[in-house]
Amino acid sequence: MTEKTIPLTPEGRDKLLKELEELRSRRKLIAERIHHAQELGTSQTDAEYEDAKQEQGMVEGRILEIEEILRRAVIIDESKVQGAGRVVVGSRVEVEQDGQVRVFRIVGAPEADPSVGKISNESPVGRALLGKAPGDVVEVNVPKGVLKLKILKVE
Incomplete structure (x- = not known):
């Protein structure tokens, strides 16, 4: 294995x-x-x-x-991240949630720190965002219910 x-x-x-x-x-x-x-x-x-x-x-x-x-x-090759057009590990993602704009950076688990907007690619939100593009809407089941996130921008 x-x-x-x-x-x-x-x-x-x-x-x-x-x-x-x-x-x-x-x-x-x-x-x-x-x-x-x-x-x-x-x-x-x-x-x-x-x-x-x-x-x-x-x-x-x-x-x-x-x-x-x-x-x-x-x-992560940062030059490939910027031209991906879709959410990949290393992307900076701007989303709208309940009318508020939030920004996340998708990172590997060892460097995740939600307090500064770095979320793990293995977290429920991170997994849901991977592969998505601006305009896509994702729904994520979290302990508090369902988060509905609209992707505004991917860098």
Whole structure:
């Protein structure tokens, strides 16, 4: 079975690479804290040791997660997105919902952030918009009911 690829914008890839670099730096500092706590061996350092080990586990887990995302990533060619005419991953989509205009950017799941208008291609709204063109109307079942979105513009 082939692995599922993960679409990423160049911006999303750069953000993950920066986070990975920061985590690798943090990893070194945590290792130093663990070593220091082991050398002292007091009850105070036992708590520091446990805290550092817990932080190390979280950092290592996130490093592995980012490395896996980057390994499976397919970087979106922004020049192809702009000429697509239909909604694809990487598109900026302007929609009308209940008389209000909203703008979304369709991105891969790792870089989704609805608070800034970045929605995942795997989300119900993202899936419904994919492949559609200006003038199309989509209906999306969401927990609050049905969203009716008219696509105004795709860039």
